[in-house]
Structures are given as C-alpha cells and as structure tokens.
Amino acid sequence: MEILVIDGMSEDGTRKIVEEYVRIQPHIRLIDNSKKTVSTALNLGIEKASGTVLMRADAHVSYPANYISRLVYWLNQSNADNVGCTLVTQATGNSMMSRAIAAGLGHPLGVGNSYFRVGVSRNRWVDTVPFGCYRKSVFEQVGKFDEDLIRNQDDEFNLRLIKNGGRILLVADVKCIYFARDSLAKLWRMYFQYGYFKPLVVRKVGKIMTVRQIVPAVFVLLVGVSIVAALISPSLSLCPSILITLYALCILSAALFASIRSGEVFLFHLCLVFAVLHFSYGIGYLRGVVDFLMLKKDPQSNLSSGLDINR
Numbered sequence: 001m002e003i004l005v006i007d008g009m010s011e012d013g014t015r016k017i018v019e020e021y022v023r024i025q026p027h028i029r030l031i032d033n034s035k036k037t038v039s040t041a042l043n044l045g046i047e048k049a050s051g052t053v054l055m056r057a058d059a060h061v062s063y064p065a066n067y068i069s070r071l072v073y074w075l076n077q078s079n080a081d082n083v084g085c086t087l088v089t090q091a092t093g094n095s096m097m098s099r100a101i102a103a104g105l106g107h108p109l110g111v112g113n114s115y116f117r118v119g120v121s122r123n124r125w126v127d128t129v130p131f132g133c134y135r136k137s138v139f140e141q142v143g144k145f146d147e148d149l150i151r152n153q154d155d156e157f158n159l160r161l162i163k164n165g166g167r168i169l170l171v172a173d174v175k176c177i178y179f180a181r182d183s184l185a186k187l188w189r190m191y192f193q194y195g196y197f198k199p200l201v202v203r204k205v206g207k208i209m210t211v212r213q214i215v216p217a218v219f220v221l222l223v224g225v226s227i228v229a230a231l232i233s234p235s236l237s238l239c240p241s242i243l244i245t246l247y248a249l250c251i252l253s254a255a256l257f258a259s260i261r262s263g264e265v266f267l268f269h270l271c272l273v274f275a276v277l278h279f280s281y282g283i284g285y286l287r288g289v290v291d292f293l294m295l296k297k298d299p300q301s302n303l304s305s306g307l308d309i310n311r
Contacts, residue, residue, distance in 0.1 A: 001027060001051070001068075002027045002028075002029065002049065002050065002051060003025075003027060003028045003029070004029050004031055004045050004048055004049060005018045005028065005029070005030050005031065006031050006033050006041040006042075006044050006045050007030060007031070007032060007033060008033045008035075008036035008037075008041065009032065009033070009034060009036060015030065018030045029048070031044055031045070031048055035147075037147065037150055038058075038150075038151075038153060039145040039146060039147045039148075039149055039150070039153040040147050042056065042144070042145045042153070043144045043145055043147065046136070046139050046144055046145075049136065051136065052135060052136055052137075053072055053075065053133065053134070053135055053136065054133075054134050054135075054136050054139075055067075055068060055071065055072075055131070055132070055133045055134075056131040056132050056133075057131060058130075058131055060178060060179050061087075061131075061176050061177065061178050061179070062176065062177040062179070063176050064174065064175065064176065066174065067085065067174060067176065070171060070173065070174045071083045071084070071085065071133035071171060071174060072133060074123070074169060074171050075133050075134075075135070078123075078167075078169050079167075080167050080168065080169035081134065081135070081138050081161055081166035081167055081168065082129060082132045082133065082134050082138070082158065082161060082166065082167075082168045082169070083129070083132070083133040083134075083168075083169045083171060084116060084129020084130050084131055084132050084133065084168070084169070084170055084171065085116070085129070085130065085131070085170075085171055085174040085175060085176045086115075086116050086117075086119050086120060086170065086171070086172065086174070086175050086176070087106075087116055087117055087130055087175070087176055087177075087178040088106070088119075088175050088176070088177050088178065089102045089103075089105045089106045089117070089177075089178050089179075089180050090102055090177050090178070090179055090180070091179075091180060091182070092179045092180060092181065092182040093182045095182070096264075096265075096266050096269050097182070097183065097184065097266075097269050097272075097273075098180070098182045099264060099266055099269075100264075100266040100269035100270040100272070100273045101180045101181060101182070101183075101184075101187055101273050102180045103258055103262060103264070103266065103270055103273070104270055104273035104274055104277060105117060105178075105180050105277075106118060106119075107254065107258055107274075109250070109251065109254040109274055110273065110274055110277045111212075111277075112210075112212030112215065113210075113212055114212065115170055116128070116129050116130050116170055119172075120170060120172045121172060122172050123169060123170065123171055123172050124169075124170055124172075125167055125168065125169060125170075126168055126169070126170045127158060127159070127162065127168065127209060127210060128154060128155050128158045128159075128168065129158075129168055129169075129170050130154075130176070130178075131176075132154065138161065138166065141164065142157075142160050142161055142164045142166070143160070144157075145157050146204065148200065148204075148299040149197055149200060149201065149204075149299070150193065150197055150299070151193045151194050151196070151197040152194060152197045152198055152200075152201050155198075155201055155209060156201045156204060156205060159201070159205050159207075159209050160205065163205070184272060184273070184276050187273070187276050187277070187280070188276050188280040189280075191276070191277055191280040191281045191284065192280040192281065192283065192284035193284060194281055194284065195216065195217065195280065195281035195282060195283065195284025195285035195286075195287075195288065196284035196285065196287055196288040196291075197288060197299075198213055198284075198285055198288060199285060199288035199289045199291075199292045199293050200288060200292040200299055202293070203292050203293055213285075214285070216277075216278045216279070216281045216282035216285065217281070217282045217285035217286050217289070218282075219247070219278060219282060220278075220279060220282030220283055220285075220286060221282075221286060222243060223240065223243060223244065226239040226240040226243050227240045248271075251271050251274040251275065252267075252271055254270075254274065255267050255268075255270035255271045255274065258270060
C-alpha cells in the first residue's frame with residue numbers, strides 16, 4: 001500500500017508534518033499541487049499511483065478503521081466501478097450555529113435526496129458517492145477528472161462513468177465523519193461554488209444530472225420574477241409575500257421537527273442554515289448559467305475571478 005499526500009502548497013504546517021512521516025515511512029510520498037485545485041490534485045494522484053486500486057481521502061473528514069478493507073471488498077464483490085461511503089456530518093465547533101450547520105447538511109430539505117449525506121439502510125446503486133474507491137483501469141477507459149471544474153469534478157466524472165456503462169455503489173456500513181464548515185459565511189461560499197460550477201458540468205456532459213440540482217435555482221428565479229412582477233403590476237404585489245411566506249413555513253416546520261428529534265434548541269439557527277443552503281446554491285447556479293451556458297466563458301478565467309475557490 002502507498003499513501004500519496006497531494007498538497008496544494010499549504011502554509012498551515014501540513015507539509016512539515018507529512019515530511020516527518022515521509023522520512024520514516026517509505027510508502028508515504030508528498031506531491032506538490034502547484035495549481036491548488038482538487039481536480040488537479042486527483043489527476044496527479046492517478047498519474048503517480050502505482051497500485052491497481054486507487055482510493056481518495058479528502059480533508060475535513062475522519063475515516064473509520066475499516067474504510068480501506070470494506071470498500072475494496074465491495075469493489076471486488078459487487079463488480080462496481082466506483083464504491084463510496086456514507087457521511088455522518090458533525091459540527092466543527094460547539095457553537096449553536098456549528099451544530100445547526102451539521103444538522104442542515106444531513107437533512108433532506110438541506111441536501112435533497114443526496115443518499116450519501118442523508119444515509120441509507122442498505123447498499124444501493126447511486127449517481128455519485130463521496131471520495132471513491134476505483135480500479136485504476138477505470139481512468140484509462142473514461143479519462144481522468146476535468147480540470148476545468150473547480151468544484152463538482154466528481155459529479156461530472158461519475159456521470160461520465162455511468163454514461164460509459166459504469167456503476168457506482170454506496171456502501172451502507174462504512175461511515176465517515178465529515179466536519180462541516182463552522183460559519184454561515186463559509187457555508188455560503190462553499191455552496192455558491194457548488195451551484196456556480198454545476199452549469200459547466202451540464203455544458204460538458206450535455207444534460208442535467210438530477211432534478212435536485214436545479215430546485216434551488218428554480219426557486220430563487222421564481223422569487224426574483226415575482227418581485228419584478230409585483231413592481232410592474234400592482235395586482236401581483238402579493239405574489240412575493242405569498243411565496244416567501246410559504247417558504248418560511250416550510251423551513252420553519254422542518255427545523256422545528258429536526259430540533260425536537262435531536263433535542264437541540266437550534267430552531268432559528270437551522271432556519272438560517274436552510275436559507276443559506278438554498279439561496280447560495282441557487283444564486284450560484286444562476287450565475288453559472290449566465291457565465292457558462294449563455295456567455296460561454298472560459299472556466300479557467302474564474303480561477304482569479306474572486307470566487308475564492310480554495311476556501
């Protein structure tokens with residue numbers, strides 16, 4: 001077994017820690033990722049790896065002791081092309097907002113039917129999984145990760161894999177702990193980026209992958225259209241109020257039940273989390289539609305466009 005640490009030129013002490021391990025463990029290698037994006041890191045790992053099975057392990061996550069053995073077992077047992085785990089989202093800190101963010105990222109209203117986030121009771125075939133366990137031959141057949149995609153590169157790859165006859169298995173009994181962002185500002189930035197690059201995936205693969213990915217954008221668009229309509233015609237002045245009221249009741253109900261079920265008192269905080277998830281992703285998606293589908297912008301230009309992709 002070899003461990004490749006693909007480092008985006010970090011300055012937080014990571015490199016020093018890894019270098020200490022490299023000196024005493026010859027199977028660990030430190031590889032520089034000067035472009036500092038996830039997709040380039042993944043491709044570097046694929047190029048440098050010598051094994052027949054490749055496993056991805058991202059930051060912000062704690063992995064169980066059986067992560068490697070169980071995923072490799074199911075890769076062989078199921079004849080899948082990509083095997084992944086479910087995520088149990090935990091708060092990074094102990095603040096009420098941190099706990100609410102963790103709850104929102106594991107709730108269907110926050111993430112839709114993203115099975116690896118909401119959990120499954122048994123193994124199932126899905127459209128995507130986090131991280132992934134692959135045979136190296138898969139990348140020779142369908143290509144590597146698209147380096148134009150600063151976010152959502154795994155979604156695009158998995159769709160390309162499925163279009164080429166591949167199958168993706170979500171394993172129920174392997175659970176990783178994902179540590180969520182600890183503030184609404186960080187959550188907004190991350191989900192804006194997820195939404196922003198989704199239309200680029202659509203442009204590349206020629207289709208919308210799942211309905212859940214366009215729901216926030218459709219809702220944000222409806223809100224915007226209703227506000228404009230109300231300004232133009234007094235007879236439609238109640239439309240934005242009705243739409244926002246219905247939305248508020250929806251997220252309030254979901255937050256209330258989630259608070260009762262968990263025993264937490266983060267009702268107000270969770271309402272804010274739901275709103276941030278929906279509006280940041282929706283606004284990001286609509287901007288991505290303009291930039292990538294209408295204006296046909298070069299995605300590489302967005303590396304310096306102020307999107308703050310590395311945070």
